[in-house]
Amino acid sequence: MYIITQGIYSLLCVIGFSIIFNLPRRLVPLASISGMLGWIVYIILQQTATSFIIPAFAGSIFVGLVGELAAIYKKQPATIFIIPGIIPFVPGYGIYYTMFHIIDNNFSQALVTGGESLFIAISIACGVVIATSVIRYIRPYLMSQGDGSF
Amino acid sequence: MEEMTLKKAIATAMETGMIMLQNGAETYRVEETINRMISSKTNSPVEVFVMSTGIIVGAHINGEPYTTVSRVPSIGLDLETIARANSFSRIFSQGDMTQEETEIILGELRSPPKFSKPIRYAFSGMAGGFFVLMFGGSFVEFVLAYLASSITVFSMDKLTVRKLNFFVKNILGGLISALLSIFMVFMVSGLSMAADFNTVIIGPLMTLVPGVSLTNGIRDLISGELIAGTTKMMEALFIAIALAFGVGIVLQGIIAFI
Known part of the structure; x- marks a missing residue:
């Protein structure tokens, strides 16, 4: 039940961000579904994994894979599916609490939160890069019936 | 020829x-x-x-x-x-x-086609509001974050037209979102409903946080584009500092006066 409600929330959240980023209207459903699936992966892993990096990393690999496949299917650049999808992972809470601890004169806690946010951001980027490289590698087989360009 | x-x-x-x-x-x-x-x-x-x-x-x-x-x-x-x-x-x-x-x-x-203004502001509220719900906010906090993010995106659009310096623009953005959230939390507590300021403010801040520049910058760095990646990361860092500055001014003011 928790996962279903989280899925619905993330779907609506990603739709919202797609509109802020002016995503073409006919591509909004695909992008938001990829974001929702990525967030569900994140939630499931968050309940089991002990590391704070693994959920965001696996989630962004998933968003990257779905985004790249959608890009091949719709013949559009992959970024426009990936950018709205990774937004839920972005450590907004981390950035806010880093600032909060600095105002609170609690610098050691600020360093901990700031470092965690930075590593989450790096893991998101790594996940997307890995997904892109995997798809680049297997794309010739996927596109054997097409003209090879999109 | x-x-x-x-x-x-x-x-x-x-x-x-x-x-x-x-x-x-x-x-x-x-x-x-x-x-x-x-x-x-x-x-x-x-x-x-x-x-x-x-x-x-x-x-x-x-x-x-x-x-x-x-x-x-x-x-x-x-x-x-x-x-x-x-x-x-x-x-x-x-x-x-x-x-x-x-x-x-x-x-x-x-001049690309844009979504009409009501749709844009309604959905930008959704982005912030549902982000608060995803991190365990209550319904009251959802409504407050919805309104605050909608108004924040609206005022950022107005500031972008003015061609302000990006640092000043983001300080103002952080300031507006923090002021809105604090104001709304106080209004609601007057109606004897509980809302946590720290939860509400994430909604409007998420619409401003430079998550995309940050991840794109790291992506550039990973793929060996060192100069492009560094400039993107620096832009993201300074936007984050500006936002923290704006929010920080409001929080300091509250600590000092209340």
Whole structure:
């Protein structure tokens, strides 16, 4: 039940961000579904994994894979599916609490939160890069019936 | 004649690249696009160097080196324009477009279709509001974050039109979102409903946080584009500092006065 409600929330959240980023209207459903699936992966892993990096990393690999496949299917650049999808992972809470601890004169806690946010951001980027490289590698087989360009 | 067409092709490619970079495309995509558009018209080697603040294109016309440079001010993120510019570059490099057709499409790229204002603000509220719910906010906090993010995106749009310095703009953005959240939390507590300020403020802040520049910058760094990646990361860092500054002023004020 928790996962279903989280899925619905993330779907609506990603739709919202797609509109802020002016995503073409006919591509909004695909992008938001990829974001929702990525967030569900994140939630499931968050309940089991002990590391704070693994959920965001696996989630962004998933968003990257779905985004790249959608890009091949719709013949559009992959970024426009990936950018709205990774937004839920972005450590907004981390950035806010880093600032909060600095105002609170609690610098050691600020360093901990700031470092965690930075590593989450790096893991998101790594996940997307890995997904892109995997798809680049297997794309010739996927596109054997097409003209090879999109 | 050959020289004129090549010069025009370079100018068109430059314009397309500028539009893409301004609207938040990654560096490598802009480089690929400009390279593809010029290479389709000439056999001589073409060198393209893109940073997040400028583009340098070097080509050869009749064996003579020819270089153009342009500065690129950043506007924001507009995925519709990136998609359109991408398909325009494919069509341009495949076939023979007439000069008039190219001009028309470039004009369309400069003013892309946008969602109508009510839709944009309604959905930007959704982005912030549901983000708060995803991190365990209550229904009251959802409603407050919805209103606050909607108004924050509205005022950021108004500030973008004024062509303010990006640092000042983001300080104001952080200030507005913090003030709105605090004001609303106080209003609601007057109606004897509980809402946590720290939860509510994440909604409007998420619409301002430079998550995309940060991840794009790290992506550039990973793929070896060191200068482009560093500039993107620096931009993201300074936007984050500006936001923290804006929110921090409000929080300090509250600590001092209440």
